[in-house]
Amino acid sequence: MGISAAHWDDWSLEGLLGAKGTLGQRVSLVVPARNEAATVGAVVSRVREALMETVDLVDEIVVIDSDSVDDTYAVAESAGARVHRAAEIRPDLGSHPGKGEAMWKSLFVTTGDLVVFMDADLHDWDTHFVPGLLGPLLSDPAVQLVKGFYDRPGVDGPLEGGRVTELVARPLIALLFPELGALVQPLAGEWAVRRSWFAGLSVPTGYAVELAALVDTARAAGPSAIAQVDLGVRAHRHQALRDLGGMATQIIAAALGRSGVDGLDQEAVLRQYLRGLEPVEHVVPTLERPPAEAYL
Numbered sequence: 117m118g119i120s121a122a123h124w125d126d127w128s129l130e131g132l133l134g135a136k137g138t139l140g141q142r143v144s145l146v147v148p149a150r151n152e153a154a155t156v157g158a159v160v161s162r163v164r165e166a167l168m169e170t171v172d173l174v175d176e177i178v179v180i181d182s183d184s185v186d187d188t189y190a191v192a193e194s195a196g197a198r199v200h201r202a203a204e205i206r207p208d209l210g211s212h213p214g215k216g217e218a219m220w221k222s223l224f225v226t227t228g229d230l231v232v233f234m235d236a237d238l239h240d241w242d243t244h245f246v247p248g249l250l251g252p253l254l255s256d257p258a259v260q261l262v263k264g265f266y267d268r269p270g271v272d273g274p275l276e277g278g279r280v281t282e283l284v285a286r287p288l289i290a291l292l293f294p295e296l297g298a299l300v301q302p303l304a305g306e307w308a309v310r311r312s313w314f315a316g317l318s319v320p321t322g323y324a325v326e327l328a329a330l331v332d333t334a335r336a337a338g339p340s341a342i343a344q345v346d347l348g349v350r351a352h353r354h355q356a357l358r359d360l361g362g363m364a365t366q367i368i369a370a371a372l373g374r375s376g377v378d379g380l381d382q383e384a385v386l387r388q389y390l391r392g393l394e395p396v397e398h399v400v401p402t403l404e405r406p407p408a409e410a411y412l
């Protein structure tokens with residue numbers, strides 16, 4: 117069996133609340149955030165109101181502040197999240213920059229059996245993302261990881277959204293991981309996973325966390341351990357092309373490391389030529405955290 121697909125409203129909120137109670141599962145929403153003061157407040161407050169205060173679907177909302185230099189911490193806290201600075205979680209384990217690092221560290225400060233991840237930079241989205249992502253986990257014990265997908269509106273049509281998805285992730289999947297080819301948005305930051313499963317995975321500290329989790333889950337438990345759910349429409353802040361180069365480098369490194377390429381360093385030097393022969397050099401971390409379960 118392959119990756120199953122569903123729609124967020126295949127489950128009623130009542131049904132999910134019943135299943136959550138019967139199964140005795142706690143739910144954590146984790147929002148990794150780096151300099152997201154403009155949007156993190158709405159992400160937190162809307163989920164809090166709809167799914168914590170009105171009903172009992174989400175047990176905790178935790179924002180992991182990933183080395184922000186803006187007001188992300190204060191904004192998230194006043195919106196009702198518990199906020200932790202990634203670097204201050206388990207200082208004995210050291211600290212690295214990056215989104216994957218924030219997600220890995222979240223395992224040490226959350227308690228949910230089911231962990232839902234959401235990006236902090238969303239500006240077109242809705243709170244049904246969370247119940248939609250929980251549906252497969254609360255109805256099928258064989259599912260370990262649920263990936264969101266959505267339409268990504270753009271001026272020139274759907275492919276306008278997702279430059280790294282179209283130019284890096286999909287080609288890598290076609291060449292190296294065809295078992296993931298059914299995924300509509302392999303890089304979506306909106307996904308959910310059983311804590312016990314995520315804690316057993318190696319986690320790239322940067323942006324390769326999504327692709328790595330998919331590849332490793334499909335390899336260890338088969339593609340049927342992955343489900344994807346149509347969440348409707350999602351729009352986010354777009355990064356500059358030059359910044360996406362680092363993301364692409366991290367994703368390719370994780371893919372190569374999982375394809376028998378030995379000897380990759382824990383960082384790569386990416387040279388970008390903005391003008392003439394003088395490159396701007398970016399040191400791109402490509403290291404991975406070992407499974408968190410060893411430290412829990």
Ligand SMILES: O=c1ccn([C@@H]2O[C@H](COP(=O)(O)OP(=O)(O)O[C@H]3O[C@H](CO)[C@@H](O)[C@H](O)[C@H]3O)[C@@H](O)[C@H]2O)c(=O)[nH]1
Pocket residue numbers: 147148149150151152180182213214215216218234235236237302303304305306323324325326327352353355363
């Ligand atoms: O060092 C960082 C960088 C980003 N983030 C947060 O991670 C989320 C997504 O980051 P963003 O830079 O907006 O990523 P995108 O350009 O949107 O990249 C897409 O593709 C990435 C690669 O798979 C995924 O990690 C993202 O979730 C997905 O939205 C946001 O809340 C960021 O604030 C951190 O917590 N730490």
Ligand SMILES: O=C(O)[C@H](O)COP(=O)(O)O
Pocket residue numbers: 268276277278279280281282303353354355360
């Ligand atoms: O998913 C992706 O490919 C990256 O987030 C980039 O998305 P964008 O091209 O919509 O900014």
